[in-house]
Amino acid sequence: MTQLEIARKGEISPQMQAVARAESVEVEAVRQGIADGKVVVPANVNHKNLVPCGVGAGLATKVNANIGTSSDYGDTATELEKLRVALEAGADAVMDLSTGGDIPAIRRAIIAASPRPIGTVPVYQAGVAAIEAHGAIVRMSVDDIFDAIEAHAREGVDFVTVHCGVTQGAIERLKQQGRVTDIVSRGGAFMVGWMLHNDRENPLYEEYDRLLAIAREYDVTLSLGDGMRPGSLADATDRTQVEELITLGELVERARAAGVQVMVEGPGHIPLDQIEMNIRLQKSLCKDAPFYVLGPLVTDIAAGYDHITSAIGGALAAMAGADFLCYVTPSEHLAIPDADDVREGVMASRIAAHAADIVKGIPGAAERDRKMSEARKRLDWEEQARLALDPEKVGRVHRQRATAGAACSMCGQFCAMDLVAQYLGVKAAKC
Numbered sequence: 001m002t003q004l005e006i007a008r009k010g011e012i013s014p015q016m017q018a019v020a021r022a023e024s025v026e027v028e029a030v031r032q033g034i035a036d037g038k039v040v041v042p043a044n045v046n047h048k049n050l051v052p053c054g055v056g057a058g059l060a061t062k063v064n065a066n067i068g069t070s071s072d073y074g075d076t077a078t079e080l081e082k083l084r085v086a087l088e089a090g091a092d093a094v095m096d097l098s099t100g101g102d103i104p105a106i107r108r109a110i111i112a113a114s115p116r117p118i119g120t121v122p123v124y125q126a127g128v129a130a131i132e133a134h135g136a137i138v139r140m141s142v143d144d145i146f147d148a149i150e151a152h153a154r155e156g157v158d159f160v161t162v163h164c165g166v167t168q169g170a171i172e173r174l175k176q177q178g179r180v181t182d183i184v185s186r187g188g189a190f191m192v193g194w195m196l197h198n199d200r201e202n203p204l205y206e207e208y209d210r211l212l213a214i215a216r217e218y219d220v221t222l223s224l225g226d227g228m229r230p231g232s233l234a235d236a237t238d239r240t241q242v243e244e245l246i247t248l249g250e251l252v253e254r255a256r257a258a259g260v261q262v263m264v265e266g267p268g269h270i271p272l273d274q275i276e277m278n279i280r281l282q283k284s285l286c287k288d289a290p291f292y293v294l295g296p297l298v299t300d301i302a303a304g305y306d307h308i309t310s311a312i313g314g315a316l317a318a319m320a321g322a323d324f325l326c327y328v329t330p331s332e333h334l335a336i337p338d339a340d341d342v343r344e345g346v347m348a349s350r351i352a353a354h355a356a357d358i359v360k361g362i363p364g365a366a367e368r369d370r371k372m373s374e375a376r377k378r379l380d381w382e383e384q385a386r387l388a389l390d391p392e393k394v395g396r397v398h399r400q401r402a403t404a405g406a407a408c409s410m411c412g413q414f415c416a417m418d419l420v421a422q423y424l425g426v427k428a429a430k431c
């Protein structure tokens with residue numbers, strides 16, 4: 001049985017208990033959230049070393065880090081190092097988006113090494129294999145696509161991005177729309193190229209029940225991909241994006257009916273004033289399925305700093321109800337990320353997630369900030385490091401440019417915390 005089926009029977013699984021403990025919430029709330037489809041626990045029955053993680057309503061906002069090779073860079077060692085860095089930085093989940101090298105071997109190594117949920121986009125492997133075997137992505141067969149999905153599921157992948165909403169109807173609307181950036185989703189582009197070349201409907205849509213059967217067997221959570229997501233502010237919230245979202249909403253209901261856990265992916269590039277509306281639209285059309293947003297990026301012109309661009313968008317999105325933030329690294333739009341980019345990307349998204357969790361009322365979130373401020377007032381640097389999102393950096397920077405006394409070198413002997421404490425007659429604890 002899948003976690004959804006167990007929850008609907010009114011039973012509590014070890015995975016639900018683990019999520020409840022990690023989130024400091026009642027296990028019954030987790031069970032009910034899963035039963036209602038508002039929470040997913042991506043937990044493939046074959047991912048043996050998994051520490052379960054919940055995504056959805058009432059739970060802390062989660063962060064995903066994308067790693068994986070490209071056709072030019074990376075191998076098993078580089079991707080395992082990125083995995084290590086991502087987990088050390090606090091990523092809740094990791095997606096292996098490898099498109100180069102020995103893709104199956106890299107994936108298996110990542111699953112074996114990760115206690116956090118692993119996601120993939122199986123059509124990448126099917127497309128790359130088709131190029132190697134037949135010279136073109138468009139020559140992959142329908143069975144190639146489903147065989148890749150089944151292989152990922154069998155090996156323990158916890159959630160898969162599947163671009164089921166890229167239909168012939170969506171392509172027609174795309175043509176009529178006249179976008180600035182037509183399609184920026186790699187998986188979406190694979191499917192559109194295949195569909196146009198072969199003049200056929202999307203097999204992930206046409207044979208959705210086949211996909212559901214695989215997902216149910218291994219309890220793989222479907223992450224319904226947004227192949228038509230806007231890749232520029234000019235294309236945000238256009239008819240093409242919304243048409244796909246309507247289709248995804250219908251597919252959410254079919255997945256739930258089949259006992260399959262499902263979440264929905266979202267944009268993309270979105271101006272600040274459209275973010276909340278996008279979240280509300282998704283929650284309404286997709287019946288409160290957990291929303292997994294890619295950014296969103298709030299301007300198109302900050303290449304080199306897009307981890308910041310996406311953290312701004314991610315904070316607003318999560319505050320409005322997005323449940324899962326896919327990180328963006330400083331090398332977005334420029335190059336495949338290296339391990340340093342991975343760390344920066346995870347930290348930026350964690351800041352966004354935590355900022356939103358404070359106002360979402362997630363247990364312990366606001367309290368952590370209060371304790372940090374109290375530690376600042378006491379000039380308690382150990383406690384500040386312990387409470388910080390990046391303890392290592394806090395300790396290192398403070399030590400590197402130290403000052404005499406208990407203050408930091410920002411104000412040195414004119415430390416406001418210290419001076420005011422003296423004048424108020426409440427000496428800072430460490431002075």
Ligand code: SF4
Binds near residue numbers: 379408409411416418
């Ligand atoms: S020196 Fe300035 S920045 Fe540093 S702890 Fe004191 S008030 Fe804060």
